[in-house]
Amino acid sequence: xKGKGINFRKILPFLLLIPTLFVIITFIYIPAADSFEMSFxxxxxxxTRTIFVGTENYxxxxxxxxxxSIFGFTAVYVGLTVFITVFLSFFLALLLNxxxxxxxxxxxxxxxxxxxxxxxxxxxxxxxxxxxxxxVNYIITALFGQQIAWLTTEPYAFIALLAATVWKMxxxxxxxxxxxxxxxxxxxxxxxxxDGAGAFTKIWKIKFxxxxxxxxxxxxxxxxxAMFRSxxxxxxxxxxxxxxxxxxxxxxxxxxxxxxxxxxxxSAESVVMFIMMAxxxxxxxxxxxxxxxxx
Amino acid sequence: xxxxKVQFWHAMSGWRIDLLNSMAExxxxxxxxxxxxxxxxxxxxxxxxxxxxxIKAGTPPNVVQVYEIGTRSMIDGQIAVPMQDxxxxxxxxxxxxxxPQVLNYYRIDGKLYSxxxxxxxxxxxxxxxxxxxxxxxxxxxxxxxxxxxQACAALTEKDKNGNIVTSGITWNLHSWFFEQMLAMxxxxxxxxxxxxxxxxxxxxxDNEAGMKFMTLWNELTEKDYMINTKKxxxxxxxxxxxxxxxxxxxxSTSDVVAMMDGAEENNxxxxxxxxxxxxxxxxxxxxxxGGSLWLIDGNPDEETKAAWEFVKxxxxxxxxxxxxxxxxxxxxxxxxxxxxxxxxxxTEYPDHLVAxxxxxxxxQDYNTNGAIMGVFPEFRNTLENNVEKMINGQLTPEEVLExxxxxxxxxxxxxxxxxx
Amino acid sequence: MNIKRKKVLDTTFTEIGLIVISFIIFxxxxxxxxxxxxxxxxxxSYPPKFFPQSFHWENYTQAFRAIPFARLLLNSALVATFIxxxxxxxxxxxxxxxxxxxxxxxxxxxxxxxATLFLPAETVMIVPLxxxxxxxxxxxxxxxxxxxxxxxATNAFLFRxxxxxxxxxxxxxxxxxxxxxxKFFLTILLPLSKSMIGGVVIINFVYSxxxxxxxxxxxxxxxxxxVQVGVKMLISGEGTNNWGIIMAGxxxxxxxxxxxxxxxxxVFVKSLVRSGVKG
Numbered sequence: 001x002k003g004k005g006i007n008f009r010k011i012l013p014f015l016l017l018i019p020t021l022f023v024i025i026t027f028i029y030i031p032a033a034d035s036f037e038m039s040f041x042x043x044x045x046x047x048t049r050t051i052f053v054g055t056e057n058y059x060x061x062x063x064x065x066x067x068x069s070i071f072g073f074t075a076v077y078v079g080l081t082v083f084i085t086v087f088l089s090f091f092l093a094l095l096l097n098x099x100x101x102x103x104x105x106x107x108x109x110x111x112x113x114x115x116x117x118x119x120x121x122x123x124x125x126x127x128x129x130x131x132x133x134x135x136v137n138y139i140i141t142a143l144f145g146q147q148i149a150w151l152t153t154e155p156y157a158f159i160a161l162l163a164a165t166v167w168k169m170x171x172x173x174x175x176x177x178x179x180x181x182x183x184x185x186x187x188x189x190x191x192x193x194x195d196g197a198g199a200f201t202k203i204w205k206i207k208f209x210x211x212x213x214x215x216x217x218x219x220x221x222x223x224x225x226a227m228f229r230s231x232x233x234x235x236x237x238x239x240x241x242x243x244x245x246x247x248x249x250x251x252x253x254x255x256x257x258x259x260x261x262x263x264x265x266x267s268a269e270s271v272v273m274f275i276m277m278a279x280x281x282x283x284x285x286x287x288x289x290x291x292x293x294x295x
Numbered sequence: 296x297x298x299x300k301v302q303f304w305h306a307m308s309g310w311r312i313d314l315l316n317s318m319a320e321x322x323x324x325x326x327x328x329x330x331x332x333x334x335x336x337x338x339x340x341x342x343x344x345x346x347x348x349x350i351k352a353g354t355p356p357n358v359v360q361v362y363e364i365g366t367r368s369m370i371d372g373q374i375a376v377p378m379q380d381x382x383x384x385x386x387x388x389x390x391x392x393x394x395p396q397v398l399n400y401y402r403i404d405g406k407l408y409s410x411x412x413x414x415x416x417x418x419x420x421x422x423x424x425x426x427x428x429x430x431x432x433x434x435x436x437x438x439x440x441x442x443x444x445q446a447c448a449a450l451t452e453k454d455k456n457g458n459i460v461t462s463g464i465t466w467n468l469h470s471w472f473f474e475q476m477l478a479m480x481x482x483x484x485x486x487x488x489x490x491x492x493x494x495x496x497x498x499x500x501d502n503e504a505g506m507k508f509m510t511l512w513n514e515l516t517e518k519d520y521m522i523n524t525k526k527x528x529x530x531x532x533x534x535x536x537x538x539x540x541x542x543x544x545x546x547s548t549s550d551v552v553a554m555m556d557g558a559e560e561n562n563x564x565x566x567x568x569x570x571x572x573x574x575x576x577x578x579x580x581x582x583x584x585g586g587s588l589w590l591i592d593g594n595p596d597e598e599t600k601a602a603w604e605f606v607k608x609x610x611x612x613x614x615x616x617x618x619x620x621x622x623x624x625x626x627x628x629x630x631x632x633x634x635x636x637x638x639x640x641x642t643e644y645p646d647h648l649v650a651x652x653x654x655x656x657x658x659q660d661y662n663t664n665g666a667i668m669g670v671f672p673e674f675r676n677t678l679e680n681n682v683e684k685m686i687n688g689q690l691t692p693e694e695v696l697e698x699x700x701x702x703x704x705x706x707x708x709x710x711x712x713x714x715x
Numbered sequence: 716m717n718i719k720r721k722k723v724l725d726t727t728f729t730e731i732g733l734i735v736i737s738f739i740i741f742x743x744x745x746x747x748x749x750x751x752x753x754x755x756x757x758x759x760s761y762p763p764k765f766f767p768q769s770f771h772w773e774n775y776t777q778a779f780r781a782i783p784f785a786r787l788l789l790n791s792a793l794v795a796t797f798i799x800x801x802x803x804x805x806x807x808x809x810x811x812x813x814x815x816x817x818x819x820x821x822x823x824x825x826x827x828x829x830a831t832l833f834l835p836a837e838t839v840m841i842v843p844l845x846x847x848x849x850x851x852x853x854x855x856x857x858x859x860x861x862x863x864x865x866x867x868a869t870n871a872f873l874f875r876x877x878x879x880x881x882x883x884x885x886x887x888x889x890x891x892x893x894x895x896x897x898k899f900f901l902t903i904l905l906p907l908s909k910s911m912i913g914g915v916v917i918i919n920f921v922y923s924x925x926x927x928x929x930x931x932x933x934x935x936x937x938x939x940x941x942v943q944v945g946v947k948m949l950i951s952g953e954g955t956n957n958w959g960i961i962m963a964g965x966x967x968x969x970x971x972x973x974x975x976x977x978x979x980x981x982v983f984v985k986s987l988v989r990s991g992v993k994g
Contacts, residue, residue, distance in 0.1 A: 010818070012812075012816065013816040014818070016808040017808070017824065019804070020808070020809045020866040021828070022866075023862070023865050026863075027863035027864075028834060028863075030843070031836075031843030031844040031846075031847060032834050032843075034846075035839045035843055038839075095732060095733055098729050100726050101730070102730070102733070102734075107980060108976060108977055109737040109740065110737050112741060112969070113744075114918075115924075115969050115972035115973055116744070116925075117925040117927065117943055120946075121743070124744070127746060128743060134763060135742075135746065135765060138763055167740065175918060176873075178914075179911055179913070213877070213879065213880055217872065224832050228835055228837075250838075253835055253838055254838050257839050258838060263839070263842070266838070266839050270834065277832075277833035281829065
């Protein structure tokens with residue numbers, strides 16, 4: 001029987017981690033090592049011709065002016081997406097948490113964007129944003145007499161992409177914020193009300209800080225999602241355009257890996273992304289932990 | 296008795312999946328010792344990626360459909376059994392019944408590498424009803440760039456805010472149309488005889504023909520005579536035409552039936568015409584687009600032989616007719632076309648006849664046979680990106696061609712280094 | 716009186732706000748619904764339609780005929796369920812290890828785990844992963860669709876965060892009562908985390924349900940494909956599309972995730988809140 005044995009307690013954490021570590025080493029790190037090796041080569045589509053090019057792939061990334069603008073766009077895109085999603089979802093979670101009649105339905109409706117695949121989401125938005133026959137322009141033309149070419153001009157392509165990405169990510173954050181808000185103790189809020197605290201104070205001085213571990217989690221998760229998972233939406237909505245305007249680092253990796261089958265440079269680009277994310281995360285954890293309130 | 300298994304991967308979605316499945320079943324009835332496993336493996340890109348994974352892991356399929364622009368990569372990769380090898384060993388197969396216009400794309404130095412399967416051209420559709428309303432003659436579609444601009448001018452209507460109500464023409468933002476327009480003017484895309492005499496080393500697309508088309512594209516955009524779609528948005532372009540927002544559409548010949556049905560549903564009369572060319576340019580022809588069937592190496596001999604039987608079957612006249620009627624892609628053989636002609640098919644589908652005639656009238660040379668290069672997908676994306684910039688006023692037509700040619704030269708150099 | 720009035724106003728504004736917002740958020744799907752009930756040609760008519768006006772239910776029956784939906788739905792259900800199960804189990808165990816224990820190399824192992832999130836597993840690594848599957852002999856099997864995804868840093872991280880919010884007094888009390896770490900985990904910690912687990916189940920289920928690229932590459936037969944691959948089968952890149960059927964297929968594919976969400980809504984949204992300390 002498991003007792004209070006000191007030895008057991010000492011090895012228990014390792015035992016708990018075995019399943020996770022097995023899966024990620026076998027199915028993630030080993031393929032990743034393969035890719036890492038690939039980043040120093042140039043290969044033809046089928047792998048029947050490979051030449052060793054050393055750090056040439058990396059050199060190309062850092063000297064290509066197009067790639068530098070991709071860096072910039074990625075930073076803006078990720079930053080804005082995360083910022084808007086986190087605050088908007090917190091706001092919506094507050095509303096949904098009030099349990100007004102019909103909340104069950106509202107939550108379901110608001111959840112659905114997450115359940116739709118990124119490609120279909122992109123397709124639906126594309127239809128709605130069609131410059132001549134689409135719903136959004138129909139309304140805008142009726143109100144403002146303007147016809148906006150949403151997906152083919154700057155900056156509208158970016159706005160459209162931002163809206164679609166936030167739309168898709170919102171439910172993820174809302175789900176966790178609702179779960180988190182559920183565990184904010186009622187008595188804390190009651191005593192605050194008795195102390196004369198208004199709604200604003202209760203939200204920003206009590207609720208938001210108490211869910212800060214969730215926020216901490218969501219911000220980094222949203223960053224990762226915006227960095228790594230939004231390429232399908234970009235592919236469907238703008239194809240990275242117009243003229244490469246909405247190409248993020250991940251979308252470039254996707255193009256190089258899947259459309260041009262240039263595995264060498266795609267691998268190098270992912271290594272660069274990996275290192276950047278690692279740096280961002282380390283900074284995030286060090287700085288962020290200070291602002292998180294654990295009970 | 297163990298059946299020989301043939302794995303066939305294709306990228307034809309929607310109702311065409313059923314069509315291919317039934318054709319495979321017909322084959323299996325005639326060949327009870329062969330089992331064909333038909334699989335829809337996604338888009339052309341997805342299929343190619345799956346093929347790569349299969350080859351690298353040593354589990355390749357037997358027959359796979361690859362898009363036409365993958366031809367150089369397939370040849371250089373040396374992962375396929377050239378179709379010519381099988382033809383040379385098979386006395387039953389008569390290559391003369393096949394239409395050279397279609398075969399020529401996949402033939403290099405007289406050697407056929409893959410079997411043409413779903414072949415198409417670009418064609419101009421126009422809204423006869425809108426033509427009449429705009430004062431244009433519905434029986435005289437524009438034949439050259441000048442007439443095209445005039446037609447667009449007549450068709451374009453804007454409201455008091457300057458927004459487009461109807462416009463002249465659209466085609467989706469796809470490099471294919473650029474390539475077609477070059478070939479229609481008998482101009483090459485790359486050197487070394489369009490990549491057919493030897494792997495190309497230099498892009499030639501910044502020639503006069505390219506300039507003419509790119510300038511046209513720019514002019515039509517600036518004057519709002521055309522509506523541009525986003526990259527490779529076939530659906531968007533069709534939509535504009537069928538909802539009568541534009542009077543003309545350049546799209547694939549495989550869309551004939553869809554256009555006929557759509558026009559009927561939306562109450563207008565549709566007509567088809569050849570692609571317009573500049574008046575003073577040399578006359579070339581249309582390039583074959585679409586895909587072909589490849590036999591993949593690395594499988595046991597009986598499987599490859601069985602796969603060849605399957606490919607032969609799919610290339611026979613009855614199957615070609617069935618495929619053409621079901622999808623709108625060209626039948627690859629003369630006898631199939633003859634039969635359709637004698638059955639009165641072309642009276643019922645005059646637009647299919649227009650497509651066929653454009654193909655038959657095409658001069659056959661290196662330029663119209665289509666360019667072959669290993670970096671096609673990236674070249675296309677580069678061109679399309681630059682065109683998008685042009686549409687947004689960031690580049691001139693000349694710069695589009697210059698930059699694309701420059702990038703393509705670099706890509707070709709990179710690619711060729713692999714084969715030194 | 717004043718407080719009651721305030722509450723009614725508050726509720727009304729909230730209600731109105733929620734109606735508007737959920738309508739806006741839901742509208743693209745309303746579009747999908749409308750399109751799924753139209754004939755393919757009228758999908759492109761102008762002016763655009765906002766609500767279903769025609770009811771061509773045959774799009775749905777045709778979608779079922781176009782692809783083997785029943786089998787695909789079953790496959791997706793199996794795959795998504797087991798991946799979710801795996802991810803939740805490995806996630807709570809790992810989260811517990813990181814949150815409640817101090818051990819040698821803890822932060823390094825956590826970093827090692829977390830770093831997996833910076834790898835674009837869905838693109839560059841697909842072919843190497845495919846080769847690993849070949850080694851195991853798992854190509855075209857459920858194993859390939861499930862096992863590689865049964866652990867994730869996301870979940871470990873999330874549960875680590877969550878478990879750290881549980882006051883340590885609880886653990887101390889359990890120790891005093893003579894309960895071992897696993898007993899504490901199973902009888903106290905997990906029950907307190909029901910909301911979180913509910914949320915995690917839903918998120919992971921949907922994520923697994925929506926996977927497309929990997930099932931496409933690793934399945935070699937139609938009967939091993941998942942529903943997203945199936946829906947993609949209806950869409951053609953350059954050919955003409957029957958958007959009515961495509962949207963019908965899409966909605967059929969989305970339905971199970973919505974059902975799972977509705978079923979779990981009551982798990983992660985509790986109207987009663989229990990303060991942990993009074994357990």
